[in-house]
Amino acid sequence: MPRASAADAARTAERILQSASTLYATCGYAHVSLDDVAQDAGVTRGAIYHHYLNKKGLFSAVAARLQAQVAAAVVAAAEGAPPSPSSRLRAGSHAFLDTITSSSFVRILLVDAPAVVGWQEWRRLDDENSVTHLREALRNVHVTEALVDVTAAHLSGAMNEAALWIAQHADPEAARAEAHAALDQLLNAYAA
Amino acid sequence: MPRASAADAARTAERILQSASTLYATCGYAHVSLDDVAQDAGVTRGAIYHHYLNKKGLFSAVAARLQAQVAAAVVAAAEGAPPSPSSRLRAGSHAFLDTITSSSFVRILLVDAPAVVGWQEWRRLDDENSVTHLREALRNVHVTEALVDVTAAHLSGAMNEAALWIAQHADPEAARAEAHAALDQLLNAYAA
DNA sequence: CACTATACATACACAAGGTACGTAAAGGAA
DNA sequence: TTCCTTTACGTACCTTGTGTATGTATAGTG
Known part of the structure; x- marks a missing residue:
């Protein structure tokens, strides 16, 4: 997978945040895995760990x-x-x-x-x-x-x-x- | 390990509850594993699952x-x-x-x-x-x-x-x- | 004295978080 | 243009922890 520009990166970080936000709101923090967030955002967990420290950091x-x-x-x-x-x-x-x-x-x-x-x-x-x-x-x-x-x-x-x-x-x-x-x-x- | 009488069983259930209570109070639910509780109560996780449905049930x-x-x-x-x-x-x-x-x-x-x-x-x-x-x-x-x-x-x-x-x-x-x-x-x- | 149900212990399967590493392109510096 | 470094991810693995299936010895009962 090729790499994205700085603007694209900010947008993927934002997509991750949005996915996490809606999933946490509907299912609750404990029942939402990082895989769920990644899948909803169309990325892998690697992307999440790149933009955020860990699961708690994302929350x-x-x-x-x-x-x-x-x-x-x-x-x-x-x-x-x-x-x-x-x-x-x-x-x-x-x-x-x-x-x-x-x-x-x-x-x-x-x-x-x-x-x-x-x-x-x-x-x-x-x-x-x-x-x-x-x-x-x-x-x-x-x-x-x-x-x-x-x-x-x-x-x-x-x-x-x-x-x-x-x-x-x-x-x-x-x-x-x-x-x-x-x-x-x-x-x-x-x-x- | 031999089996205990009914009265003893109630006491182990109580010990588990006490251990869980103090551990949850000091460390928080998420940071306390069932192994921690079992070790503190002097039993194995099997005993916990016998007396309580699961981790959430114990809490x-x-x-x-x-x-x-x-x-x-x-x-x-x-x-x-x-x-x-x-x-x-x-x-x-x-x-x-x-x-x-x-x-x-x-x-x-x-x-x-x-x-x-x-x-x-x-x-x-x-x-x-x-x-x-x-x-x-x-x-x-x-x-x-x-x-x-x-x-x-x-x-x-x-x-x-x-x-x-x-x-x-x-x-x-x-x-x-x-x-x-x-x-x-x-x-x-x-x-x- | 069998026989069953109880009270655990043990062992295993599986999910999920975290980490190490790989990789390909972006964004300069020379 | 050509490097070189950094960024932006993806992939693979390790570890922890939960849950479950199974084993086993004894208490209680007829």
């Missing part, structure tokens, strides 16, 4: 991209909201819930990621992305400084669990509406 | 026991509290936080379990144990019926994330105190 790349997408959606929503701190917090939180509920994200980011990359590492990545913004928003709505960290953890956990609850619900759209209502109630408690 | 047994212990602690605390609905909810919630924070529980129940047994199945087990009580308690403090499910998910997620936050914190005892304070604040929001 990390997938998770990192998804997390970045979530963070981007949250920031965009917050910036598009009226400039008051509470409405920014509210907009960001609701955007987080809506984005992460997209079925691809739930299983990868909320179920597999903590176990695969380790909770400590995953939490660090989460901090770098969304949670930092969340803490900042909490400070802006005058949450006591000593309680900012715990409160961020509480809110983050609540939203994550809500996302899982929505995804598994028989009527996801109705569930989503309920979750948003409950989230508003929760946010009001902190904003006051 | 499920471990997780189920831990979850039952958590639920028992929650119920005991709630029954020991003053009979008002809000104080029962509060006592149960704080007991949940304290029990699940014990380091053995965190990794197995909150990190590995969802990925290993599948989130749906894990959630079902969780429902049968603690979450049912939580929903009942929420009804007793007059949470709107339509929001009971979501609110339970929110609270459960918040407490789980808080537990992980405590376990990973540099000063767990200080973190625990903060988490309890924040939890009280959160519960007040719902009880009101």
Whole structure:
């Protein structure tokens, strides 16, 4: 097999990432072998090991991209909201819930990621992305400084669990509406 | 190797469960082979496959026991509290936080379990144990019926994330105190 | 005292991850 | 143009770990 140009190489790396992303989302990390990914991407395992460190490294790349997408959606929503701190917090939180509920994200980011990359590492990545913004928003709505960290953890956990609850619900759209209502109630408690 | 009596057999099954529990808690499910468990328990893998269906089945047994212990602690605390609905909810919630924070529980129940047994199945087990009580308690403090499910998910997620936050914190005892304070604040929001 | 079911141990088959190595072309440097 | 080095994979092999089939000795039972 002849070799591809640098641009082609980037595209195969991207194809591998895409295949892995959809397979992990539908079947779960443990049930997807590198052969499955390679076959879906139309390459061999050698190509995967060339572009990624190992199976865990491939998953990390997938998770990192998804997390970045979530963070981007949250920031965009917050910036598009009226400039008051509470409405920014509210907009960001609701955007987080809506984005992460997209079925691809739930299983990868909320179920597999903590176990695969380790909770400590995953939490660090989460901090770098969304949670930092969340803490900042909490400070802006005058949450006591000593309680900012715990409160961020509480809110983050609540939203994550809500996302899982929505995804598994028989009527996801109705569930989503309920979750948003409950989230508003929760946010009001902190904003006051 | 001669065969043991029925009572001895139960004890070996128990030793296997104990070994698996501590190994899973310290190293994580994926990094613990059945050989590791067998060696720690002083048996061969044959004994494990005799008492448990497979690796996942062994983990499920471990997780189920831990979850039952958590639920028992929650119920005991709630029954020991003053009979008002809000104080029962509060006592149960704080007991949940304290029990699940014990380091053995965190990794197995909150990190590995969802990925290993599948989130749906894990959630079902969780429902049968603690979450049912939580929903009942929420009804007793007059949470709107339509929001009971979501609110339970929110609270459960918040407490789980808080537990992980405590376990990973540099000063767990200080973190625990903060988490309890924040939890009280959160519960007040719902009880009101 | 047979006889069956239990409680393991042993041995083997197979899948999957990781590694070592091969190879052919791309992208400069001379 | 001609090297030469690096890149971008593919191929083959090794190792680990799970699951299963089978062996075996004893406990329990009629």
